[in-house]
Amino acid sequence: DTVRTDLRTDRKANRAGVMEALDAMAATRPQDTAVLFLSGHARTVGSEWYFLPQELADLADEREVVRVGISGDALAEALIRVPARRILVIVDSCQAGAVLAPFEVFGQRRALHALKRRAGVVVIAATRADQLALEYGLLGHGLLTFSLLEGLQEGARGRLRADTAPADGRLTAAEIKSYAETRAPALAAELDDELAAMVGGRGDFSSTVPVTPVGLVLGANFAVAR
Numbered sequence: 001d002t003v004r005t006d007l008r009t010d011r012k013a014n015r016a017g018v019m020e021a022l023d024a025m026a027a028t029r030p031q032d033t034a035v036l037f038l039s040g041h042a043r044t045v046g047s048e049w050y051f052l053p054q055e056l057a058d059l060a061d062e063r064e065v066v067r068v069g070i071s072g073d074a075l076a077e078a079l080i081r082v083p084a085r086r087i088l089v090i091v092d093s094c095q096a097g098a099v100l101a102p103f104e105v106f107g108q109r110r111a112l113h114a115l116k117r118r119a120g121v122v123v124i125a126a127t128r129a130d131q132l133a134l135e136y137g138l139l140g141h142g143l144l145t146f147s148l149l150e151g152l153q154e155g156a157r158g159r160l161r162a163d164t165a166p167a168d169g170r171l172t173a174a175e176i177k178s179y180a181e182t183r184a185p186a187l188a189a190e191l192d193d194e195l196a197a198m199v200g201g202r203g204d205f206s207s208t209v210p211v212t213p214v215g216l217v218l219g220a221n222f223a224v225a226r
Contacts, residue, residue, distance in 0.1 A: 013040065015053040015068055022078040033222060034084035036075075039145060042093035044129065048072065049098035051091070072099040076106035085119040086222040088173045092144045094132045096125035097214045107218035120220040122173035124148075124180055128212050136191050143184040144213055151179040152225060160225060171225040177215045184213050 006024055008017045018038075028034050041052040045062045050069030058064050079087060091099055103123050126133040126144035139146045151162030152171075162179035163171045188211050 011054055013054045015055065015070060018051070018053055018070055019078070022075070025079070025082045025084070028082055028084035030083050030085050032084040033086040033088065033224065034079075034082055035088045035090070035224070036079070037090045037092075039092040039142065042069075042091075042095060044095050044098050047098070047101075049095060049102075049129075051075070051093060072102040075099070076102040080106060080109055086173075086220075087121045088224060089121070089123045090144070090148065091124070092126045092133060092142045094127065095129055096127050096133065097131070098129035099123070099125055100129075100214065100216055103216055103218075107216070120173070120222045121216070121218040122177055122221070123216040123218075124177045125214050126184075126211070128214055131211055134188065134211055138191075143188055143211055144180055147180040147183040147187060147213075148176060150183065151176050169226060170223050172221045173224050174217050174221045176224060177213075177217065181213045181215065184211060 006021050008021055011017075022036075025034055025036070038051055041056070041059065042050060043052065043059065043065060044050070045065055048066075049072040050065050051071075052059070052065065052069050056064065056068045075089075079089070089103070100123060103121070107121055124144070126142060133142050133144065135142045141149065151160065153161055155161035155163075157167075159167055159169055160171045162176045163169065165175055165178065
């Protein structure tokens with residue numbers, strides 16, 4: 001019945017600002033649904049994934065990335081403390097699939113905290129751990145973000161486009177995850193075909209490995225829109 005948002009962009013999206021926003025999620029109630037959306041630069045150092053806040057000065061400096069970046073482990077630890085029983089995490093960044101490993105552990109630990117209470121966690125990552133998150137100027141967004149926004153638009157019979165399994169007027173976190181996983185690679189292929197046509201076939205677009213969103217569904221599925 002009420003939606004509260006906390007938007008951090010540009011200078012407010014520094015390390016302190018992001019961590020402050022995570023801490024603020026402790027104000028949620030068990031019956032709430034919490035959504036964390038991270039969009040920006042990221043990279044892995046070794047096997048650890050880091051979201052890179054605004055103040056990072058050198059993406060190539062691994063020591064700086066570790067010092068300033070926010071690790072997947074740190075995100076998972078912060079979210080374990082969130083009272084909301086239903087949590088949707090969306091990460092639109094390069095190498096985002098690497099964030100899934102700490103969230104698998106997070107899911108196990110959260111299940112222990114929740115005991116017998118009904119709880120669900122869904123994670124949607126823009127790419128596999130070895131991929132870059134592409135952006136196309138004509139979309140105005142990354143592939144994952146554009147696909148998610150498209151899935152939230154009204155489609156046939158007044159239902160949201162991603163509301164397909166089943167098409168019942170209730171869009172779940174698992175449905176929007178599935179929609180993005182299918183739509184983003186297809187959209188990338190369409191755009192690459194258009195680019196190839198524009199340059200008269202010069203260059204090889206067919207060898208490009210499709211950008212593939214990946215995700216996790218832990219525990220019970222839950223509604224995110226109607």
